[in-house]
Amino acid sequence: MELRQLHCFAATAELLNFTRAAEQLRIAQPALSRQIRKLEAELGAALLERDSRRVALTPTGAAFLEDVREILDLVQAAEARVKRRRLEARGSLRLGFAPLLAGELVAALLKALKERGVKTKLELRDLSNREILSGIRERTLDAALLPASAVPRNRLYVMTKLSSHGLEVAIPKDHPLAKRKVIHVRDIAYENLVGYQKNEYSDYWNLLQEVFVEAGLTLVIGGEFDSGNSLIAAVQGGEGVAIIPANINKASFPDLVFRPLSGAKHTVEIGLLHHRDMPRELATALRTTCLEIVHSGKPR
Numbered sequence: 280m281e282l283r284q285l286h287c288f289a290a291t292a293e294l295l296n297f298t299r300a301a302e303q304l305r306i307a308q309p310a311l312s313r314q315i316r317k318l319e320a321e322l323g324a325a326l327l328e329r330d331s332r333r334v335a336l337t338p339t340g341a342a343f344l345e346d347v348r349e350i351l352d353l354v355q356a357a358e359a360r361v362k363r364r365r366l367e368a369r370g371s372l373r374l375g376f377a378p379l380l381a382g383e384l385v386a387a388l389l390k391a392l393k394e395r396g397v398k399t400k401l402e403l404r405d406l407s408n409r410e411i412l413s414g415i416r417e418r419t420l421d422a423a424l425l426p427a428s429a430v431p432r433n434r435l436y437v438m439t440k441l442s443s444h445g446l447e448v449a450i451p452k453d454h455p456l457a458k459r460k461v462i463h464v465r466d467i468a469y470e471n472l473v474g475y476q477k478n479e480y481s482d483y484w485n486l487l488q489e490v491f492v493e494a495g496l497t498l499v500i501g502g503e504f505d506s507g508n509s510l511i512a513a514v515q516g517g518e519g520v521a522i523i524p525a526n527i528n529k530a531s532f533p534d535l536v537f538r539p540l541s542g543a544k545h546t547v548e549i550g551l552l553h554h555r556d557m558p559r560e561l562a563t564a565l566r567t568t569c570l571e572i573v574h575s576g577k578p579r
Contacts, residue, residue, distance in 0.1 A: 280321055282354065285347050287314040288326060292344045295334045371400040372561065375411040375423035379507025379527055381549060384424060384441075387572045388565075397564050407479035407505065415552060422553035422565060426524075429482040430552055439551045439566050441573045444526040446490070446540040446547070449514045456520070457536045464494040464542045471501035471519030479505060486545055487522060494542055511535070524549075 290300040291311065301308040319326050326340035336344065376385050389401060404411075404420060408429040414420030415436065427440050448462045456462055456470070468491075475483045477500075484500075491498040501519050504510040507527070514521050515534055522540060524547040529537050551569050553562060 280318065282351075284314045284318040284321075285351060287311050288318055288340075289344065289347050289351060291315060291327065291334065292336055292340060292347075295336075297329070297334065371402050372421045372565075373402045373404060373414075373419065375404045375406045375414055375420045375425070377407070377425065377507055378405055379511065380426070380524060381424040383528055384549075384569065384572060388568060391568045391572060392564065395564065395568065397561070399561055405506075407476070408482060409479045411552075415554070418554075421557060422551065424549065424551055424569075426482055427548040427550035428486065429480075430550065435555050437553055437555050437557075437562070439569070441549050441551055441569055442526065443546045443548045444524040446522055446545060447525045447537045448540050449511065449521045449523055449532075450536050450538065451514060451517055452534055452536055454520070454536075456538070459538060461541045462538045464490060464496060464540065467520055467522075468494075468496050472499065473502040473504065473510060473513050473519040473521050474500045475507075475510060476503040476505050486547070490522070490540075490545055493544075 286304060287300070287306075290303050291297060294300045294303065297308055297311060301311045304311065315327065322343075324339045324343075325337050326343055328335045328337055374385070376382070378385075385403065392399075392401070404414065406414065406420075406423075408425055411420065411423045411425050412429065412431075415423060424441075427438060430436070430438055448456070448467060450457050450462075456466060459466070474480075474487065477484045487500075488498050502513060504513055507523070510521055510523070511527075511532060513519065515532065523537075525537070525539070526547075526549070527537075529535075551566060553565065557565075
């Protein structure tokens with residue numbers, strides 16, 4: 280009996296759907312079915328009843344599922360203890376973030392943790408949302424600051440929402456729209472709208488899609504960029520206009536104007552994401568410090 284067989288059985292038993300279980304485990308459905316058949320053969324008992332319409336647990340399978348959950352919980356706890364000790368021994372915490380979105384918050388966080396006497400050193404990684412999620416999943420990152428909407432639900436992670444921000448339009452100072460105090464979505468429907476790369480920031484694209492659909496318009500992106508800094512540089516260079524969260528440091532871009540986007544009810548929530556097994560004292564210090572910085576009215 281192998282752990283991967285138990286994972287396959289547990290996922291299928293809880294979802295009662297081979298396709299969804301295979302997607303959750305990121306394996307092919309035939310491979311999932313083989314693992315469960317092999318497990319049943321080794322146990323000499325049917326665990327699942329399946330036909331073309333439904334999947335159900337047998338009485339033996341239901342009882343076995345309780346034991347499997349306990350086994351997997353013990354394995355997870357053991358892994359967490361090892362990883363927690365490795366983090367403590369390393370004495371550093373790898374934090375992913377996007378400078379345009381959370382750069383000021385990170386700077387304030389570094390200063391505040393030092394003042395509090397927190398000895399753990401922060402290793403900063405400038406990454407896209409996709410790279411951050413990949414780093415968290417593969418444990419090359421311990422924590423991250425990113426839009427909460429980018430994070431899938433996962434019981435292994437802790438997400439603390441820090442602040443919520445409306446949307447603004449970044450425009451060159453000499454652009455005709457710069458004279459307006461507020462810009463409606465329809466005002467930029469025929470402008471060259473530039474944005475983040477879709478494969479790196481899918482949550483951003485989903486947000487813009489919702490904004491345009493609600494306004495009865497079709498979203499067209501005229502240029503894609505791999506970071507906030509390159510996106511702003513494109514606007515500065517006259518490549519187009521961009522919709523961004525309202526929390527960026529506008530003083531850093533004197534050649535641009537930023538106008539509130541009306542006709543859009545959506546907001547961007549910035550959150551702190553970390554592994555559930557992060558040492559408690561460090562996790563508490565990280566979350567508390569971030570919340571205090573945001574609530575004090577300092578960098579958002």
